[in-house]
Amino acid sequence: MGFPHLKNRPVLVTGGAGFIGSHLVDRLVEEGAEVRVLDDLSRGKREYLEGSWARIEFIEGDIRRPGDVSKALTGIDTVFHLAANTSVPRSVEDPRYDFEVNAGGTFNLLEACRLGDVDDVVYASTAAVYGEPRYTPMDEAHPTDPISPYGASKLAGEKMGAVFQRVYDINFTTVRIFNVYGPRQSMYVMYDFMVKLSKSPRRLEVLGDGGQRRCYVFTDDAVEGILVAAKNAPGEIVNLSGDESVSVNELAEKMIPELSPGAEIFNTGASWKGDIQILVGDNSKLKSKGFQPRTPLADGIRKLIEWHQNKA
Numbered sequence: 553m554g555f556p557h558l559k560n561r562p563v564l565v566t567g568g569a570g571f572i573g574s575h576l577v578d579r580l581v582e583e584g585a586e587v588r589v590l591d592d593l594s595r596g597k598r599e600y601l602e603g604s605w606a607r608i609e610f611i612e613g614d615i616r617r618p619g620d621v622s623k624a625l626t627g628i629d630t631v632f633h634l635a636a637n638t639s640v641p642r643s644v645e646d647p648r649y650d651f652e653v654n655a656g657g658t659f660n661l662l663e664a665c666r667l668g669d670v671d672d673v674v675y676a677s678t679a680a681v682y683g684e685p686r687y688t689p690m691d692e693a694h695p696t697d698p699i700s701p702y703g704a705s706k707l708a709g710e711k712m713g714a715v716f717q718r719v720y721d722i723n724f725t726t727v728r729i730f731n732v733y734g735p736r737q738s739m740y741v742m743y744d745f746m747v748k749l750s751k752s753p754r755r756l757e758v759l760g761d762g763g764q765r766r767c768y769v770f771t772d773d774a775v776e777g778i779l780v781a782a783k784n785a786p787g788e789i790v791n792l793s794g795d796e797s798v799s800v801n802e803l804a805e806k807m808i809p810e811l812s813p814g815a816e817i818f819n820t821g822a823s824w825k826g827d828i829q830i831l832v833g834d835n836s837k838l839k840s841k842g843f844q845p846r847t848p849l850a851d852g853i854r855k856l857i858e859w860h861q862n863k864a
């Protein structure tokens with residue numbers, strides 16, 4: 553889908569040096585938007601933005617600091633808010649940090665929008681707001697009952713946004729993202745498999761029983777989904793997920809031939825706290841608005857592996 557309305561539009565991407573954010577920035581630049589990035593580089597990297605660097609404005613700043621946020625918002629029309637603590641395990645270890653960045657940071661952004669007359673925010677939320685599934689695939693009406701501090705802090709951001717929409721007329725679009733994968737990814741299961749197999753090529757340790765199911769969406773498709781939501785579902789809540797659901801063991805079986813043929817899978821039995829057994833999203837609402845994931849899992853995995861191998 554094309555997004556001609558973005559041409560010359562001043563947009564801010566918080567977390568724009570991160571994994572998804574940097575791909576979103578590249579696409580916004582391609583669409584002709586005037587892009588500014590706010591990122592504290594705690595996880596993001598300048599090098600992820602090297603393709604767009606000459607055409608963007610980069611502000612190194614912290615979403616927890618109101619002054620940094622209001623500076624970044626000057627002259628902006630639309631904000632894509634992706635800055636967050638994105639590690640569930642870190643949220644369990646340090647819930648205060650997670651809350652301050654995710655819930656507090658989102659509040660700072662909304663408050664700066666209210667005071668600065670910016671009235672369009674697109675929020676990268678997460679499937680973690682749902683918690684353990686009561687049914688699958690999970691649609692947007694599924695109860696929200698997070699089981700990790702991360703899920704709770706992201707849900708707090710959603711709720712705050714909904715109230716700012718109601719009370720202050722800020723258009724707040726919530727995109728509940730399921731599992732994204734692709735180049736520039738340096739955490740989560742696919743990355744872990746690459747690291748583990750490079751250290752021990754004959755044996756791949758898979759956390760849990762390997763039956764945890766996920767539906768993966770490739771970065772380019774995820775970016776398209778965010779833009780479709782912003783354009784065709786403004787002010788709504790939409791799931792963003794891929795069409796293909798696989799178990800962690802099936803994923804390992806797909807990756808082993810590419811990385812270390814013949815390696816054996818070893819399941820540990822126990823997984824980490826906050827891991828959700830089945831995380832499969834119903835993406836039909838976003839599809840009805842024009843979203844279509846296009847990258848088959850096998851192709852996306854190959855691109856991810858190639859990127860890591862070229863980088864090494």
Ligand SMILES: NC(=O)c1ccc[n+]([C@@H]2O[C@H](COP(=O)([O-])OP(=O)(O)OC[C@H]3O[C@@H](n4cnc5c(N)ncnc54)[C@H](O)[C@@H]3O)[C@@H](O)[C@H]2O)c1
Pocket residue numbers: 566567568569570571572573590591592593594595596597613614615616633634635636637638653657676677678679706728729730731732733
């Ligand atoms: N990757 C996924 O599968 C997935 C799934 C669901 C939701 N999300 C959401 O999408 C968004 C992007 O996630 P990602 O996977 O690209 O993760 P990421 O960690 O690569 O990106 C987050 C970015 O935010 C920046 N950041 C962190 N704290 C900050 C702060 N205090 N001030 C300014 N910048 C800060 C980081 O440096 C990083 O560049 C997040 O909001 C996340 O919750 C991602």
